[in-house]
Amino acid sequence: MLTKVEDDASAEVLNERVAYLSVSEEGDALHCAFSGTWTTVTVAHVDEQMRDLEGLAGKRTVRLDLGAISALDTAGAWLIKRLAQRQADAGADVDFVHASENAAILLDAVDEMAKLEVPAAKPFKFDPLAPFEKVGKGVVSLGHDFVAGMHILGSTIQGAQMKLGRGHAINPAAIASQIDKMGVGAIPVVVLMAAIVGAIIAQQGAFQLRYFGAEIFVVDLVGILIMRELGVLLTAIMLAGRSGSAITAEIGSMKMREEIDALKVIGLNPVGVLVFPRLVALVIALPCLTIIANFAALGGAMFVAWSYSGIPPQAFVDRLRDSIDLSSILAGLIKAPFMAIIIGIIGSVEGMKVGGSAESLGRQVTTSVVKSIFIVIVVDGLFAMFYAAIDF
Amino acid sequence: MDAFSSPTTAENLSPGTRPGDNREVVLQARDVTVSFGEKTILENLSLDVYRGEILGFVGGSGTGKSVLLRTVLGLNKKQHGTIKLLGADLDEVDEATRMTVDMRTGVLFQHGALFSALTVLENIQVPMREYLDLPPKLMNELARLKIDLVGLPQDAALKYPSELSGGMIKRAALARALALDPDIVFLDEPTSGLDPIGAADFDDLVRTLRDTMGLTVYMVTHDLDSLFSVCDRIAVLGKRRVMVDGTIEDMLRSDEPWVKSYFRGKRARQIDLEARDAE
Numbered sequence: 001m002l003t004k005v006e007d008d009a010s011a012e013v014l015n016e017r018v019a020y021l022s023v024s025e026e027g028d029a030l031h032c033a034f035s036g037t038w039t040t041v042t043v044a045h046v047d048e049q050m051r052d053l054e055g056l057a058g059k060r061t062v063r064l065d066l067g068a069i070s071a072l073d074t075a076g077a078w079l080i081k082r083l084a085q086r087q088a089d090a091g092a093d094v095d096f097v098h099a100s101e102n103a104a105i106l107l108d109a110v111d112e113m114a115k116l117e118v119p120a121a122k123p124f125k126f127d128p129l130a131p132f133e134k135v136g137k138g139v140v141s142l143g144h145d146f147v148a149g150m151h152i153l154g155s156t157i158q159g160a161q162m163k164l165g166r167g168h169a170i171n172p173a174a175i176a177s178q179i180d181k182m183g184v185g186a187i188p189v190v191v192l193m194a195a196i197v198g199a200i201i202a203q204q205g206a207f208q209l210r211y212f213g214a215e216i217f218v219v220d221l222v223g224i225l226i227m228r229e230l231g232v233l234l235t236a237i238m239l240a241g242r243s244g245s246a247i248t249a250e251i252g253s254m255k256m257r258e259e260i261d262a263l264k265v266i267g268l269n270p271v272g273v274l275v276f277p278r279l280v281a282l283v284i285a286l287p288c289l290t291i292i293a294n295f296a297a298l299g300g301a302m303f304v305a306w307s308y309s310g311i312p313p314q315a316f317v318d319r320l321r322d323s324i325d326l327s328s329i330l331a332g333l334i335k336a337p338f339m340a341i342i343i344g345i346i347g348s349v350e351g352m353k354v355g356g357s358a359e360s361l362g363r364q365v366t367t368s369v370v371k372s373i374f375i376v377i378v379v380d381g382l383f384a385m386f387y388a389a390i391d392f
Numbered sequence: 393m394d395a396f397s398s399p400t401t402a403e404n405l406s407p408g409t410r411p412g413d414n415r416e417v418v419l420q421a422r423d424v425t426v427s428f429g430e431k432t433i434l435e436n437l438s439l440d441v442y443r444g445e446i447l448g449f450v451g452g453s454g455t456g457k458s459v460l461l462r463t464v465l466g467l468n469k470k471q472h473g474t475i476k477l478l479g480a481d482l483d484e485v486d487e488a489t490r491m492t493v494d495m496r497t498g499v500l501f502q503h504g505a506l507f508s509a510l511t512v513l514e515n516i517q518v519p520m521r522e523y524l525d526l527p528p529k530l531m532n533e534l535a536r537l538k539i540d541l542v543g544l545p546q547d548a549a550l551k552y553p554s555e556l557s558g559g560m561i562k563r564a565a566l567a568r569a570l571a572l573d574p575d576i577v578f579l580d581e582p583t584s585g586l587d588p589i590g591a592a593d594f595d596d597l598v599r600t601l602r603d604t605m606g607l608t609v610y611m612v613t614h615d616l617d618s619l620f621s622v623c624d625r626i627a628v629l630g631k632r633r634v635m636v637d638g639t640i641e642d643m644l645r646s647d648e649p650w651v652k653s654y655f656r657g658k659r660a661r662q663i664d665l666e667a668r669d670a671e
Contacts, residue, residue, distance in 0.1 A: 113540040356553065357553070
């Protein structure tokens with residue numbers, strides 16, 4: 001639609017205003033008469049013709065007649081000046097005739113540029129080492145990220161350090177507001193997601209267990225799976241997407257506008273002011289959200305067990321009490337603060353890496369979310385192996 | 393002058409000139425009212441900008457200079473009034489006319505508003521790419537020509553906006569505003585944040601471009617030097633309308649208290665004296 005209109009518009013313009021060029025050659029003399037409109041809009045189709053004229057060798061005198069030009073702008077002047085300059089470089093005698101006063105000013109204005117050689121674009125060169133270079137750079141930056149992450153973790157553990165070396169003030173208001181944004185705000189979506197996942201697992205489990213006449217064991221399946229793994233993992237992934245990205249974007253856009261530098265020169269520690277409250281808020285919010293997600297998932301499962309398998313809620317709760325114990329619940333909850341720290345640190349590190357462009361902000365937010373989700377899942381796997389090893 | 397005004401312009405423009413003044417009106421605002429919620433920023437404002445002039449626009453902070461600029465460009469909604477830019481009422485034109493008007497308008501935003509993901513060269517080429525079908529080589533040359541015209545070094549072409557200084561950003565943004573050789577450019581505080589030498593260069597540049605390209609310049613500025621040295625006409629915004637407009641002499645003669653303190657204040661007197669001495 002838009003392109004069509006554009007075509008129409010430019011076609012209309014071209015019909016009305018065209019750059020004309022008539023060339024006559026007599027031996028070693030070249031005579032060009034320009035007429036019509038020579039503006040940015042019209043010069044495109046005479047560009048090639050002009051370049052051919054520039055390439056003409058062996059001309060002694062070149063006469064450029066500007067008398068019939070009705071409109072000229074810098075683009076038109078540039079084409080004419082370029083021809084004049086190239087022919088003059090080739091040893092021809094160039095003179096302008098019938099140039100109006102304004103045309104003379106314009107030709108003069110582009111003169112400096114005509115003398116400059118426009119640097120050609122770098123030719124593409126195949127480099128067999130390029131992929132390895134990329135891998136190497138990736139490994140090095142991974143190392144840098146790790147160090148930066150440890151730095152942020154270290155300064156956080158050391159305390160809020162609002163002011164560099166002066167006091168260890170903690171700002172409870174900031175922490176509370178972050179908990180509200182990251183934790184309370186996430187409750188609806190976490191509840192909905194957990195309830196649906198719980199219901200799906202219960203339905204699938206019941207469907208398979210029905211063959212064995214062991215439908216009641218769906219309660220064990222759902223209970224253990226949710227408590228130990230899924231509750232915390234789903235919540236962490238949701239929070240990585242929801243809050244990890246927000247942390248990166250907030251810190252990144254502050255970095256872009258030199259607000260981080262402003263904090264530094266005011267004497268405040270950016271990590272203390274920006275990262276610490278967010279990290280603390282995440283460490284508090286993620287376990288709480290996990291508990292809520294566990295309840296929601298069990299609720300969803302209970303509803304499906306009742307409606308799909310005919311297990312009444314009372315039987316569900318009785319069975320649940322037998323199948324899970326405190327260790328199952330703790331096994332899930334212990335993981336939550338670790339995941340919160342991972343999300344917070346990766347979000348902050350990526351935020352600090354934002355450069356000057358909007359594009360880099362987008363790239364860093366993407367990296368932050370992808371990295372946090374990936375590492376959260378890897379850490380969950382490590383915990384599973386660890387629990388298996390210590391028989392927890 | 394005529395050589396540079398496109399032939400279609402005269403037909404497009406409706407006769408909106410004052411009696412006894414037959415200069416062509418490029419921008420005409422009539423009874424413009426803009427309010428945000430309860431607060432009225434501009435009320436029944438009228439303004440004419442003539443072809444080939446450099447109009448300086450001044451006014452205290454918060455009087456709505458930027459609001460007026462944005463309204464003229466169609467970035468803000470107005471409650472009332474008509475604005476004709478290059479003869480076209482932007483509220484009523486069809487898309488094709490709107491595009492031709494856009495092509496003939498250049499804007500330098502206060503903070504440059506260069507696209508941060510593109511190099512300076514690519515930034516300048518954005519309007520060319522969108523509107524014209526130019527061969528890439530010619531497009532590169534024209535973009536570099538614009539870079540040269542605004543006084544940037546050629547090695548700035550491949551830099552990103554985040555690698556440029558404040559003054560260079562302004563120049564690069566001006567180069568982008570001039571990419572299609574527009575008929576009118578809007579400059580929002582072009583010299584703010586520049587050192588006096590850079591600001592004076594910028595003023596010279598604006599004047600040269602006006603002389604060579606026949607530009608009409610609408611310049612919002614607080615820079616008294618610019619007002620004294622390059623502006624043909626000055627309009628003062630205050631009390632939600634154009635309070636006074638005229639040459640610098642008119643400003644110096646005005647009895648409006650704000651205008652008086654602006655143009656005859658301590659800082660202004662200094663410049664005025666210098667200007668007189670130079671003459």
